[in-house]
Amino acid sequence: MKKQKVTLEIIANEIGTTKVSVFKALKNQPGVSKELRERIVQVAHDMGYASKNENENLTVTKLGFLVAKRFFLDTDNFYTQIYYHLSRECALNNIDLSLYILNQEEEENEVLPFTFTQNQQSLNGLFIAGELSTSYIKEAVLKTKIPIVAIDFYDTHLEIDSIISDxxxxxxxxxxxxxxxxxxxxxxxxxxxxxxxxxxxxxxxxxxxxxxxxxxxxxxxxxxxxxxxxxxxxxxxxxxxxxxxxxxxxxxxxxxxxxxxxxxxxxxxxxxxxxxxxxxxxxxxxxxxxxxxxNKQDMSIKALKCMLRRMEHPTLDPQKETVNVQLVERESIREITVV
Missing domain, CATH: 3.40.50.2300 (Response regulator)
Structure with a gap:
């Protein structure tokens, strides 16, 4: 009987980690703890992982983050914080995340940013942050045929995944x-x-x-x-x-x-x-x-998990997940004492 070839995926399944983590550990790259790295190296050795397999190619996942300029640059930093946390989560998972800012003219004419059209063939998924019109999403975004996750909004007219607060x-x-x-x-x-x-x-x-x-x-x-x-x-x-x-x-x-x-x-x-x-x-x-x-970090983590799930199971019914909120009291309110 022919011996089964030991791959990164088999090692990952044996340990209960990701294929990316195994690759990083065997390549001595950052992003893996010392304990996990040592365990991966040992399991790979015990399973007879051949050194020639260490050049096994990993397909890098590339995602986009589309946000209207009115939300990202012209107001407060809510969506810049979302992008910051999401970028960190993507980096930890060996995922490339590109930012695409939609200006008012592009939004009104229902066209995608030029930089997006230049890269869309290589994108595996797209986050839409803030809220864009149903018409824009239908006419400009859905036609790309790539998985979409809406961040901080939902649209009952569209069958797309959403991560929102209540x-x-x-x-x-x-x-x-x-x-x-x-x-x-x-x-x-x-x-x-x-x-x-x-x-x-x-x-x-x-x-x-x-x-x-x-x-x-x-x-x-x-x-x-x-x-x-x-x-x-x-x-x-x-x-x-x-x-x-x-x-x-x-x-x-x-x-x-x-x-x-x-x-x-x-x-x-x-x-x-x-x-x-x-x-x-x-x-x-x-x-x-x-x-x-x-919780902007929670929103970012859930958005990425949702995207990876959607990419793996494209026929799932649209998912809508909520994130935690908490009132932070400061100086701008006071109690009124009833006499």
Missing amino acids: NYLSGYSITQHLIDMGHKEIGFVGDPHYTMSVMDRFCGYYKALLKNDLIYSKEWHLINNDLTGAYNIDYAIPQSLPTAFVCHCDMAAYKLLLKLQSQGISVPEQISIISFDNTDLSQNVSPNLTSMNI
Whole structure:
């Protein structure tokens, strides 16, 4: 009987690790612990792994990260943090990750970035971060026929995998937190039509008001950015203000803070502000913002696992996974004492 050829995959299965880890260990490359390296070398020796097999080629996985400029460069650093963590996870798994930034003209014309079209033949999968229109994804992205994982959004019209946070529950929880602190008049900052995330956060906010028999006032619903993502402070503040505002993200909260301070209104003494995302911006303003933290590293890890699963099982039903959130309390909110 012909003796079975010992391959990297057989060694990996024997140990319970990855083929990439075996390759790195036998090539004495970084990315493998000393203990695992020694075990791999020993098992390979015991199994009779021939040195000529050490040149066995590994196909390098190449993934893309597509994000609109309005999300990546023009706002806070939420998506840059996602990209940072995802890049690290890919590097640890010997995966190449390329960044593709979509400008407004390309988005409106439903075309892919030029750099993407130059490389798409070699890509094994694509992450889409932020939210792009259903039409854009259908007309520009899905036609590439490569696996797709959406990060921080979902689209009920598309059968694609999504990694999200529970924005509806977060919107409810963050508003209920203010109510528990004695606030009865609470406004909202953000356009629900901007992204699905903002819509879900607004709906959670609205539910908390209804559940506690509190009034939703259109006068207290402020919008300080347009549908392109551009923020401004050129909007009117109502004469009669609530005691608190729920802001759809840290940047929206920051712009509101500037507006209030320019009119001599202090935070949190007169108005409390609470927001979402817990980006660096939340700690770089005064007062520091209370913000709902979305675990960006967890989101990145789950996105990569989802992508690798999709590549291995292309016919699976679309998966939607959620990541953990936690409210980080800082100086921008205060408790109202009921006399």
